[in-house]
Amino acid sequence: MSASVLPPTSGVLLAAGAGTRLGLGPKALLPFRDRTLVEVLADVLLEGGCSEVLVVLGAEAGRVAALPGLSRHRTVENPRWHEGMGGSFRAGISGAAAGNNVMVALVDQPGLNRETVARLLQQHHPERITAAAYRDLSGTLRRGHPLVIDAALREQVAGSAAGDAGARHFLKAHPGLVDLVDCGDLADGGDVDTKANLHLLG
Structure with a gap:
């Protein structure tokens, strides 16, 4: 099958966490390029070729959803965000347009680019x-993010998400289905997890 007949890809940006380890509030709201991290990365997914972007919210959801830069994107709230990434992952997959492939990205990776x-x-x-x-x-x-989940695998991958694991359990159980694409020449895949990583926002 040629790339021209592949289904569109919905971008899912996981942005529900409270940023507890970082201690500066939700990472989605961190200042970045004169906006916030969530606004910039949602646009990156769209500009890189995703047909739509769905942002999954949790901590301070109302404040994040009101950001002007998210008005061109869709948002969905995971009321059980505090139970771990798994619920947000499932919410993002299920909320993406039916029949689409899904690209899952994390809001704490400022190096992500189009x-x-x-x-x-x-x-x-x-x-x-x-x-x-x-x-x-x-x-x-080493495998990192983002990752593209084919439409044919969406239900299976979402069903495996639990606790703080998104696709991890499925990927470990089915390594033969995973294609790694070296992106090290474009980004380092680093995330803003602690204050020691704040230089990534520079």
Whole structure:
């Protein structure tokens, strides 16, 4: 099947967490490029080639949803966000347009850019999962985010999400379905998890 007949891809941006470890409030609201992290990354997904962007909210959902930069995107609230990423992951997958592939991205990765999004979309194959990968200090390619979940696998992957795990359980159980795409020349895949990582917002 050629890339031209693949279904569109919905971007799902997981932005529900409270940022407890960072201690500065929800990461979605962190200042970034004269806006907020969630606004910038939602636009990155759209500009990189996603047909729509669905932002999953939780902590301070009302405040995040009111951001002007999210007016062009859809939002869905996960009322049980505090139970872990799994619920937000399921909400994002189920809320994406029916029949679409889904690209799942994390709001705490400021290095995500449209080139990475475009590369993943271009290299995705039917009935597969395509994951951005980055090399660790030893040079080994390690799976990271974003990842593209084929429409044919959406239900299975969402059903495996639990607790603080999104696609992790499914990916470990079905490694043969996962294609790693080296994106290390475009980004480092780093996330803003603690204050030591705040330089990534610079």
